[in-house]
Amino acid sequence: MEFVIVGFSLLALCQAAALPNFVLLFTDDLGYGDLGFSGHPSSLTPNLDWLAAHGLRFTDFYSTSPVCSPSRASLLTGRYQTRSGIYPGVLYPGSIGGLPLNETTIAEVLKPLGYATAMMGKWHLGYGANGTYLPTRQGFDHYLGIPYSHDMGPCRNLTCFPPDVKCFGICDVGTVTVPLMKEETITQQPVDFIDLEDAYSHFATEFIRNATQKHQPFFLYYPSHHTHYPQYAGWKSVGRSLRGPFGDALLEFDSTVGNILKTLKETRVLDNTLVFFTSDNGPELMRMSRGGNAGMLKCGKGTTYEGGMREPAIAYWSGVIKPGVTHSLSSTLDILPTFARLAGAPLPKVQLDGVDMVDILFNHGTGQRKAMFYYPVDPSEKYGVFAVRMGKYKAHYYTRGSAQSDTTPDKDCGLFTPLTYHDPPLLFDLESDPSENYRLNVKARPELVSVLQNIKDLKDGFEASMQFGESEIRKGTDPKLAPCCNPECSPKPQCCRCGTTL
Incomplete structure (x- = not known):
């Protein structure tokens, strides 16, 4: 102490x-x-x-x-x-x-x-x-x-x-x-x-x-x-x-x-x-x-x-x-x-x-x-969080690859790996397996049933508290808003040039 x-x-x-x-x-x-x-x-x-x-x-x-x-x-x-x-x-x-x-x-x-x-x-x-x-x-x-x-x-x-x-x-x-x-x-x-x-x-x-x-x-x-x-x-x-x-x-x-x-x-x-x-x-x-x-x-x-x-x-x-x-x-x-x-x-x-x-x-x-609650790039109220970590355990409810993780040998990471729902969720011990290679067998280890339930309770409580704000990104884009040091110039965007030194 x-x-x-x-x-x-x-x-x-x-x-x-x-x-x-x-x-x-x-x-x-x-x-x-x-x-x-x-x-x-x-x-x-x-x-x-x-x-x-x-x-x-x-x-x-x-x-x-x-x-x-x-x-x-x-x-x-x-x-x-x-x-x-x-x-x-x-x-x-x-x-x-x-x-x-x-x-x-x-x-x-x-x-x-x-x-x-x-x-x-x-x-x-x-x-x-x-x-x-x-x-x-x-x-x-x-x-x-x-x-x-x-x-x-x-x-x-x-x-x-x-x-x-x-x-x-x-x-x-x-x-x-x-x-x-x-x-x-x-x-x-x-x-x-x-x-x-x-x-x-x-x-x-x-x-x-x-x-x-x-x-x-x-x-x-x-x-x-x-x-x-x-x-x-x-x-x-x-x-x-x-x-x-x-x-x-x-x-x-x-x-x-x-x-x-x-x-x-x-x-x-x-x-x-x-x-x-x-x-x-x-x-x-x-x-x-x-x-x-x-x-x-x-x-x-x-x-x-x-x-x-x-x-x-x-x-x-x-x-x-x-x-x-x-x-x-x-x-x-x-x-x-x-x-x-x-x-x-x-x-x-x-x-x-x-x-x-x-x-x-x-x-x-x-x-x-x-x-810790894991949201994907495109979170939604429909799907909620994709994964939850509690203590050393992590449960995946959904998994999906990404173009930004493409080219790796791992088939789970790439662009063409689709959204997949897991019921029961994939469960990993991140202390012994930080690479998420070895899914825990809940049927062979009954004590993990309570772990999954505790994770689900945390997930349910968190999602019940979540109020999604209006999406700022879905408001869209307007090319006229892109920053230009000569806002009245033409033709854009080529004319937006200024300064030679910092």
């Missing part, structure tokens, strides 16, 4: 002395097996490896969706994407909808306490008419980034790796080139990928320095474009990894992490800052070696198998969080309640799906999360 007392006294001491700072690092399409500390033999991630060695590493951490926009909505609101309407699929440059403004983000939870808030990187929660859904409308004081995924624009003629290596593939066509925004203004279109990460690194440094000079607590959210396709990297990272373009992109993200840590140390706030790292969904296996690696986990992006939604995660707080490994069940949903509790901020007066992780972080305890 001694560490319990020490942990909570440290928490009280930190709150009494100064409000803690928060840095939230969020990669894109990164697999469970992609990092150096998770065993990849050729990934070069020295700063993430350092965080893992000196922080608390999660082995059973989940996003809420196997694709981008919905997983980001749940991260920032602590609510399943079905409640906020960020389904099915993802938002596009001309999407009419976005994360509803009545949803409360982490930034909006912290701002009333005097926090400076900033975001750099990939938003992907809507642009809308006149920038209705931009981060600056959702609690962030400052924003530098791309408002959606950086493959949502023509990329054939853009340079991804210096000096002149063009981006791999064609990305989307028929829409505007990818813009870079500062606050609500487009500063460059198309974005210069070569210098983009340097701009992010400089933005983070300036934000942290300005906040600390003002003695102001801060929240920095960095949802990176790395390692989503098409991969890119600047001069400092290109060719340095043994893993090729994917490895160079991952190294560039890792280098920005290192710069953030260096800045926190130089400004003497490292001891009062919680740094949390995780990813939005699993690897896009259809890209093969350019798409990431799920390690021992089954399938990847687009599926509700473990490879699609189970993510690497690290919590680091120098001198406060004891280094180690936790097997406690946790989720991106839990980040908002955790930050709120540590800052002493009231929770939004809505139904949250997240629970705070303080017991896990400070005591290496089991935490409050009882279950």
